[in-house]
Amino acid sequence: MTEKELIESGNMKMDWARNHMPVLSIVRKKFEEEKPLKGMKVGMALHVEAKTAVLVETLAAGGAEVAITGCNPLSTQDDVSLALGTRKNISCFARYGVESQEYYEAIDRVLDIKPDITIDDGADLIFKLHKERTDLLPNILGGCEETTTGVHRLHAMEKEGALKMAVIAVNDAMTKYLFDNRYGTGQSAWDGINRTTNLLVAGKNVVVAGYGWCGRGVAMRASGLGANVIVTEVDPVRALEARMDGYRVMKMADAAKLGEIFVTTTGNRDILTAKNFKSMPDGAILANSGHFNVEIDMEALESLAKSVRTVRHNIKEYDLGDRRINVIAEGRLVNLAAGDGHPAEVMDMSFANQALCVRYIAENKLPNGVHKVPLELDTFVARMKLQSMGITIDELTPTQKCYMSGWECGT
Numbered sequence: 001m002t003e004k005e006l007i008e009s010g011n012m013k014m015d016w017a018r019n020h021m022p023v024l025s026i027v028r029k030k031f032e033e034e035k036p037l038k039g040m041k042v043g044m045a046l047h048v049e050a051k052t053a054v055l056v057e058t059l060a061a062g063g064a065e066v067a068i069t070g071c072n073p074l075s076t077q078d079d080v081s082l083a084l085g086t087r088k089n090i091s092c093f094a095r096y097g098v099e100s101q102e103y104y105e106a107i108d109r110v111l112d113i114k115p116d117i118t119i120d121d122g123a124d125l126i127f128k129l130h131k132e133r134t135d136l137l138p139n140i141l142g143g144c145e146e147t148t149t150g151v152h153r154l155h156a157m158e159k160e161g162a163l164k165m166a167v168i169a170v171n172d173a174m175t176k177y178l179f180d181n182r183y184g185t186g187q188s189a190w191d192g193i194n195r196t197t198n199l200l201v202a203g204k205n206v207v208v209a210g211y212g213w214c215g216r217g218v219a220m221r222a223s224g225l226g227a228n229v230i231v232t233e234v235d236p237v238r239a240l241e242a243r244m245d246g247y248r249v250m251k252m253a254d255a256a257k258l259g260e261i262f263v264t265t266t267g268n269r270d271i272l273t274a275k276n277f278k279s280m281p282d283g284a285i286l287a288n289s290g291h292f293n294v295e296i297d298m299e300a301l302e303s304l305a306k307s308v309r310t311v312r313h314n315i316k317e318y319d320l321g322d323r324r325i326n327v328i329a330e331g332r333l334v335n336l337a338a339g340d341g342h343p344a345e346v347m348d349m350s351f352a353n354q355a356l357c358v359r360y361i362a363e364n365k366l367p368n369g370v371h372k373v374p375l376e377l378d379t380f381v382a383r384m385k386l387q388s389m390g391i392t393i394d395e396l397t398p399t400q401k402c403y404m405s406g407w408e409c410g411t
C-alpha cells in the first residue's frame, strides 16, 4: 500500500471505532466545548490502533498537544499510526515490529515533549521517567495506568518510596477491569487465536493459566466455543471459584500433558516452561494474553527446538524431535499481536475513564502515589454506557434508602 492508501485505511478504522464508542463521544463533546486540557501536553505509550487513536483525538479535542508511541512491539497498526500523525497537535512515533532499541527510543521521543500528564499501559513511560529522565519529573502533574501489571508495579514503587509522581490506576475502575479484562480479553483472545489458526475449538482441551479477570473471560468464552476447560491457579480462592464455575483445576505439570490449546493470563513469568513443553501433546498451540512475552518461556522453547519454522502467518512451529509446539505471535499478547485488540464497545469504557482521569489530573493537584479512579467518574461511565445501550434502571425510593443505610427504619 502507498502511504496515502495506508492513511486512508487508518482513517477508515478510526471512523468505525469512533462510531462504536458512544461514551467517549460524550466526553469528547464536552472536551470540545470546555477545552479542559488547553495548554497541556500529554505523553502516551499505548497499543497504537484505532480505539486508542479515538482516545488520542479526544484529548486533542480537549486542547492538549499529544505525543504517542506503542506499548508492545507487535501491536502497532501502521495505517492508524500514520493517520494519527496527520492530525493537528498529534505526533505518533509507533511502528509495527520495532526492535528493542527503537521501541525505547520512541518512548524517549514522547518524553521529549515534556509532558504534563502521561498515559501508560505497562508503565514504560513512568519507568523511563524514574530511571533516566528524572529532570522531567518536577513538571509532571500525574499519570494514568491502563493495565493490571502496570498498577502492580506502581504499587511496588510506592511501597519502596520510589514513586515520585501521582498516578491514577485506571485499570482498577470497575467500568474498566470488569468489562475490558473479562469480556474484552475473553472475546479478543479467541478472536486472535481463531483467525490465526483457523482451527476448531469445540472438543479440545483448553488450558487457561490464571483465573483472574482475564482468565475468567478466556475460560468462559472457551467453554462457550465447546472446549473442555482446565484452569491452573496459585490462589486457592480463585482456584475454588474456577472449580465451582465448572472447570477442571490442576497443576500446570498435569494440565500440560492434556492441553491442546494453552492461554496464559497471569501477568506473571515462566508459566509455561521447558518441563511443560516436553510433556505437551504433539501440535499443542500456545498463546499469551497476559503480560509482555515472559509468560511462555520462549528462550527455553528455542533452546529445546531442533528446528523452527513459520507454519502460518503469525504461527511458529518449534520441532522438539518427538513433538511439535506452535506459538502464536511470538508469545506476545495474542489479542493485539494476532488480532485487532478488544472490541470497540469495551475500549469505549476503558478510554472514557482515561480521558476523564486526564481531565481530573489537570484540574486537581494530586499528591505523589497511586490513586483510585474517583467513584463519581466510574459511575458516570457506567450510566453513560447504559444510556447509550438504551437501558434504564430502577432508583431507590427514600424509604428504601433509609432501610438500606439506617438502623432505625427496618426490622
Ligand SMILES: NC(=O)c1ccc[n+]([C@@H]2O[C@H](COP(=O)([O-])OP(=O)(O)OC[C@H]3O[C@@H](n4cnc5c(N)ncnc54)[C@H](O)[C@@H]3O)[C@@H](O)[C@H]2O)c1
Residues within 6 Å of the ligand: 147, 148, 149, 150, 177, 180, 181, 185, 209, 210, 211, 212, 213, 214, 215, 232, 233, 234, 235, 238, 265, 266, 267, 268, 271, 289, 290, 291, 333, 334, 335
Ligand atoms: N490481553 C489483554 O488485552 C489484557 C487485558 C487486561 C489485562 N491484561 C494483562 O493480563 C494479566 C492478568 O490481568 P488480570 O486483570 O486478569 O489480573 P488478575 O490479578 O485479576 O489475575 C491474574 C491471576 O493469575 C494468577 N497467577 C499468578 N501467578 C500464577 C501462576 N504461576 N500460575 C497460575 N496462576 C497464576 C493470580 O493468582 C491471579 O488470579 C496482567 O498482566 C494484565 O496486565 C491483558
Ligand SMILES: N[C@@H](CCSC[C@H]1O[C@@H](n2cnc3c(=O)[nH]cnc32)[C@H](O)[C@@H]1O)C(=O)O
Residues within 6 Å of the ligand: 046, 047, 049, 051, 052, 071, 072, 121, 122, 146, 147, 148, 149, 171, 180, 184, 290, 291, 292, 293, 333, 335, 336, 340, 341, 342, 343, 347, 350
Ligand atoms: N504493554 C503490555 C501490557 C499488557 S496490555 C493489556 C492492556 O491492553 C489494553 N487493550 C486491550 N485491547 C486493546 C485495544 O484494542 N486497544 C488499546 N488497548 C487495548 C487493555 O486495556 C489491557 O489493560 C503488553 O503489551 O504486554
